[in-house]
Amino acid sequence: MNYFKIIFLGGLLTMFSCNNNTEKKTETLADNTVAKVSENSIISENDKISDLSIYNLPSQWTSQDGNTIKMEDLKGKVLAMVMIYTSCKAACPRLVADMRNIEKQIPEDKKDDVEYVFVSIDPKTDTPERLKAFAKENKMEDEKWLFLRGTKEDTREFAAVLAVNYKQISPMDFSHSNIISVFNQKGEMVNQQEGLGVDNKETVQTIIDLAR
Amino acid sequence: MGFLAIASVAMAQNQEMTLVKKGKYTPLYGRDSVQVKVMSFLLDTIPVTKGKFLEFVKKNPKWQKSQVKTIFADDHYLSDWKDDTHLNPEAKQNEPVTNVSWFVAKDYCKCQGKRLPTIDEWEYAAMADKTTPDARKKESYNQYILDWYERPKIPHQQVGSTFKNYWGVYDLHGLVWEWTADFNSVMITSESRSGGQNKNLFCSAAAVGATDLMNYAAFMRYAFRSSVRGNYDVNNLGFRCAKDIKN
Numbered sequence: 417m418n419y420f421k422i423i424f425l426g427g428l429l430t431m432f433s434c435n436n437n438t439e440k441k442t443e444t445l446a447d448n449t450v451a452k453v454s455e456n457s458i459i460s461e462n463d464k465i466s467d468l469s470i471y472n473l474p475s476q477w478t479s480q481d482g483n484t485i486k487m488e489d490l491k492g493k494v495l496a497m498v499m500i501y502t503s504c505k506a507a508c509p510r511l512v513a514d515m516r517n518i519e520k521q522i523p524e525d526k527k528d529d530v531e532y533v534f535v536s537i538d539p540k541t542d543t544p545e546r547l548k549a550f551a552k553e554n555k556m557e558d559e560k561w562l563f564l565r566g567t568k569e570d571t572r573e574f575a576a577v578l579a580v581n582y583k584q585i586s587p588m589d590f591s592h593s594n595i596i597s598v599f600n601q602k603g604e605m606v607n608q609q610e611g612l613g614v615d616n617k618e619t620v621q622t623i624i625d626l627a628r
Numbered sequence: 629m630g631f632l633a634i635a636s637v638a639m640a641q642n643q644e645m646t647l648v649k650k651g652k653y654t655p656l657y658g659r660d661s662v663q664v665k666v667m668s669f670l671l672d673t674i675p676v677t678k679g680k681f682l683e684f685v686k687k688n689p690k691w692q693k694s695q696v697k698t699i700f701a702d703d704h705y706l707s708d709w710k711d712d713t714h715l716n717p718e719a720k721q722n723e724p725v726t727n728v729s730w731f732v733a734k735d736y737c738k739c740q741g742k743r744l745p746t747i748d749e750w751e752y753a754a755m756a757d758k759t760t761p762d763a764r765k766k767e768s769y770n771q772y773i774l775d776w777y778e779r780p781k782i783p784h785q786q787v788g789s790t791f792k793n794y795w796g797v798y799d800l801h802g803l804v805w806e807w808t809a810d811f812n813s814v815m816i817t818s819e820s821r822s823g824g825q826n827k828n829l830f831c832s833a834a835a836v837g838a839t840d841l842m843n844y845a846a847f848m849r850y851a852f853r854s855s856v857r858g859n860y861d862v863n864n865l866g867f868r869c870a871k872d873i874k875n
Contacts (some may be wrong), residue, residue: 581812
């Protein structure tokens with residue numbers, strides 16, 4: 417009997433969650449209208465979100481300052497992104513050093529166009545307070561250093577977008593790939609460097625070429 | 629009786645699920661190579677079919693192949709379909725859907741009030757043969773799986789055409805490979821097997837190693853999972869959904 421109840425509830429849920437479709441349809445319609453309107457103005461091309469952009473992600477994130485942001489809010493900046501966790505003793509401090517090293521090599525007049533984003537793979541431990549403290553410890557309190565935490569599911573999804581793999585291997589430790597990804601102002605991935613303390617020439621050059 | 633009637637209507641709309649009871653197992657790559665506890669969960673008895681997936685994309689145009697965003701599905705997405713809302717003429721409704729990305733699989737399950745199974749859940753359910761929950765020590769079980777891995781994909785093979793396992797689940801081996809929720813938690817490089825030189829790739833890399841080298845079949849699955857990306861669409865990769873048990 418319980419078994420049937422589960423199925424029945426499942427049925428209800430389905431009807432509920434799939435009924436969003438009518439809503440989605442109107443959304444699409446609304447989008448089209450917007451597109452049509454903007455075709456008439458000059459901004460159209462720059463305003464469209466491309467198929468490859470991380471701005472397509474609907475997930476919401478909390479920053480070290482407790483602000484809620486979506487990836488789309490970072491629009492217009494060149495992004496250097498990495499996934500870490502603050503209690504990590506081995507690879508992450510080196511990844512943080514790599515990011516700092518990259519930042520140092522960007523010319524003064526281009527520095528404002530770049531945002532350095534750290535996404536936590538351990539959202540349970542890495543509360544905004546913790547991220548804030550981590551930023552302070554690492555002297556990354558300037559606006560260009562952004563530390564984000566999301567839900568477990570959204571973090572897994574974001575890792576899939578970045579092709580970063582990670583796994584919790586004990587209550588305190590994660591295995592994870594060490595990848596720094598660069599995104600252009602449209603949110604499209606243009607470069608990835610993998611490994612620790614690797615030659616970052618290409619990453620730096622990519623950022624310099626993109627930044628204005 | 630009235631309730632049962634309603635329940636069966638709901639069943640007609642939904643994929644039947646079966647209960648996989650909790651237990652422990654030692655995965656190929658585990659947390660410090662120890663036993664992992666798997667809680668009881670519900671699992672679809674068959675993989676998602678082309679027919680069911682067609683219904684889904686009709687209701688969710690953003691997942692039709694001309695509409696889908698590249699970041700969520702590459703250009704092999706539903707590449708064996710005639711167009712947005714039609715299967716190939718030779719294709720059957722009851723074939724497992726393949727050429728689908730992890731993103732769409734995840735959304736499909738969410739839309740059914742379900743989710744993708746985790747690697748641990750999938751592997752745990754898939755240890756079973758017809759009669760026992762853990763058949764991994766049986767030579768016949770491993771041979772069956774490896775024979776399938778070596779065989780080219782049989783076109784238009786239908787769901788439910790392989791054996792029904794101990795839990796009542798069909799097709800975990802012998803039909804298509806399947807997406808899992810945390811497919812990107814697999815960390816395989818050469819050092820997973822040899823404890824080799826490439827340690828600077830991962831934090832705590834040495835802690836992750838093969839605990840059961842004999843289990844070559846499982847190794848193949850983990851290697852496959854580590855080789856795909858979330859927006860890949862592969863012609864022998866489908867999925868099924870799972871669900872938590874709520875009291």
